[in-house]
Amino acid sequence: MKLTHRVLAAVLCAAAGFAAAQEKPVTLKFSYWVPAQHPIATKGILPWAEAITSASGGTIRFAYFPSAQLGKAEDHYDMVKDGIADVGWLNPGFNPGRWPVAAALQIPLLASSPVGGSAAFTEWYAPYAAKEMADVKVCFGHQIGPISFSSASKKVVMPEDLSGMKIRPSSAMEALYLRQMGAAAVPGAFPETRELISRGVIDGTTGVYGSLISFGADKVTKHHLAIPFSMASYVVAINKAKYESLSPRQKKAIDDHCNAEAAQRFATPLFEFEHHGLQALRERKDGREVTMPTPQILAAWKAKVPAVQAEWAKDVKSRGYEPEALMGQLRKALAKYNALLADN
DSSP: OOOOHHHHHHHHHHHHHHHHHHSOOEEEEEEOSSOTTSHIIIIIIHHHHHHHHHHTTTOEEEEEEOTTSSSOGGGHHHHHHHTSOSEEEEOGGGSTTTOTTGGGGGSTTOBSOHHHHHHHHHHHHHHHHHHHTTTEEEEEEEEEEEEEEEESSSOOOSGGGGTTOEEEOSSHHHHHHHHHTTOEEOOOOGGGHHHHHHTTSOSEEEEOHHHHHHTTGGGSOOEEEEEEEEEEEEEEEEEHHHHHTSOHHHHHHHHTTSSHHHHHHHHHHHHHHHHHHHHHHHHOOSSOEEEOOOHHHHHHHHTTHHHHHHHHHHHHHHTTOOHHHHHHHHHHHHHHTTOBOTTO
């Protein structure tokens, strides 16, 4: 006797429910260093995690630890590796020299879109992550941007304007560019920018504009150069032992949210938030100045990139990689997703 479609669907649903009932529920500790109310958390991290909870039939849940409760921003890779956190949101740029392949994404004036760049990052980096970040399961990479300049008293328009300034960079590649232009690269997390400028520790910072406002750094800056200087690159990483302890169905729920499509979904609302921040700054009537780059300004900034890329190439070559092949593959991936900055 043949089962009707309705009966068959009911049988399958019952079987799925039975399978879920047999699975051991698990709660994954998700650590990140931005505040719980920041859009990275509310528009990126939470929707991603909630989608996994749904896909797992409710057997995977998350406990959230924002604002670096479990450890500093630069420690998140090791926290995931050691099981202090089961899942972590980390910025490879906070650990200069540790992951030279991933650092390619941080070379200034390379990517044009954080959304397409996120998909390109995830696809391109996957085979290298297995070696370079072998201690964790790299779920996906994503970008936030464009990263631009904000300063307190001295206006930055051309690269030479950086000379003598103290700037907080968003990555080691940015720091290298700054130093080559005669600036001092002063480390610090983006949420600390307001305090660092107020105390005179730095003259300005690179960063995205929505977050600049949310962190209150707009209160201490009045000059902005809205050049697509770089993209901040991040990774969502999972503890390997915790992942391997999951059931096949639970692993699939995670794997289905660890790909280029998931990276784009994660990045899209964040890009919109940061872009609205730029619009808000441009509309203010408080005496601040937002400079939009002309082709001539953009060309001047690009002209300084080869020296940075040469240093990156020297580093990755010393680690056994072929820099020309790496960069060629990355540019191809960026072009595939319409995220390669023109004339690169």
